[in-house]
Amino acid sequence: MAKVLIVKFGAIGDVIMALPAVRALYERQGGESRIDWVCGPAVAPLLACYPWIRAIVVDDHAILKGSATERLRALLALWKSVGLAKYQICATLYYDARYRIVTLPVRAQRKLMLSWTDRNRMLLPGRHHTDEYARILLGLEDGERPLGLAPVRPENLPLSPLIRTDTRPRVVLAPAGAKNMMRDDALRRWPVENYTGLASVLIERGAEVVLAGGPGDMWAVPFFDGMAVTNLIGKLELPEMLALLDDSDVMVTHDTGPLHMAGVTGVGIVSIFGPTDPRGRLPQRANTVALWGGEGFACRPCYDGRDFAPCLHNGCMRQVSVEMVVREVYEVMEQRRSERSMPPRVVAPASTVVAEL
Structure with a gap:
């Protein structure tokens, strides 16, 4: 052997x-x-x-x-x-x-x-x-070189830790992440204030909103105080997180671990990118979309595999608005509802398709 x-x-x-x-x-x-x-x-x-x-x-x-x-x-x-x-x-x-x-x-x-x-x-x-x-x-x-290797679906997942009690669409937000033992890549994060704005719109439209992430992501929780969200940040083991995503309609996050975890499940994905190139990172499966901010920025993408360019304003991530993300969330929901298998795609802030992966 x-x-x-x-x-x-x-x-x-x-x-x-x-x-x-x-x-x-x-x-x-x-x-x-x-x-x-x-x-x-x-x-x-x-x-x-x-x-x-x-x-x-x-x-x-x-x-x-x-x-x-x-x-x-x-x-x-x-x-x-x-x-x-x-x-x-x-x-x-x-x-x-x-x-x-x-x-x-x-x-x-x-x-x-x-x-x-x-x-x-x-x-x-x-x-x-x-x-x-x-x-x-x-x-x-x-x-x-091979092209388009799909994520490998895990076996023997547990039951979802959050059983559905109604027919509302479930949207999982992972507002933190982009941090590991070696470094904190804050430039990859969509502003947490944008996540709270997104949660407000989704709740108003009748969606169930769930917060997810690891124990190191607890700093984001206070931003959602008083909002009708289910907070599971730091409360799930990785297999439970995968089961939650597999039982949800859409995941919204940036270039971080939960994005890739979503890729090995069946959940629809709306992701936000800026300094990193989504063509190298967006999960290669159906019903995934990346909003790539920084259209027209000479410095995008600035991540070279080691470091980011010096940046104080994170303008590429801020160029992606809450309204753009809401539109893509409901587009992905409709794709799933109609059982359409749309290929992974990258969208510019002006709603122009940049590339299909």
Whole structure:
């Protein structure tokens, strides 16, 4: 049996975008390979939804942020788990060369990392990250890259944690996010005041509005005080979050983990982008739309895979208005209601389709 080792601690969105590529690698072996995935505890419950993956959970906080003693202790625990195994492929899906130490004792026929200098191991701009992960993992030539790999639906989801009691359309908002252990990418967020304005309009039109997010997103909750929303921020495990989304009509968020979680479920998606390019990140499935702010801005997109350009006003995200998002929410609802499968698309603030993915 061929064995594959994947090293990708997080974040959630990056893990989900890599999943279809890992699945393609698994299927290339006729479903007979063993996929070991080194991850942090935050994403382990997500990977547990995929029975063909064996999660090797490590203390990623200690490895990335701990003292020298804590880092060594965590690495020794990891090496004990993987050091005696022999792998066909060992893929460390990071650019930073410091991650090489994670797989130092691993024996593998082929070891690979992402690279800023080798085109064959680089996530090329303007292409979807999922397809690029697949090109790199499968060892394809540039012209052979796969196109449009769909998100991989999880198996054995629990029941929705929020049972419907009426026929109102359910819209889930994830107003925070864009933050992980290594950095806080505030420029990717749509202003929280816009989310409260959106919630007001949806409630007035008779929708059920649910707030979702992780424990680190609690700062957004006070902005919705006094509003008729159901707050589940910080209250759900990842499988429960997936079940909630699968039982909802539309998810609205920006370029963050909940967007990619929505992608592996059946919920309609309306997302807001600005400094990052949605063509590389919007889930590649039906009934997903990205509103890409910053039309006409010379600096868009400013994210180069490492950093954002210096910016004080976040004008590209602010260019997307509440009214634009409301319009797309009801368009996606109508698509789902009429059982139309619209391809993923990117829309400019002037309502002009920029691209179909």
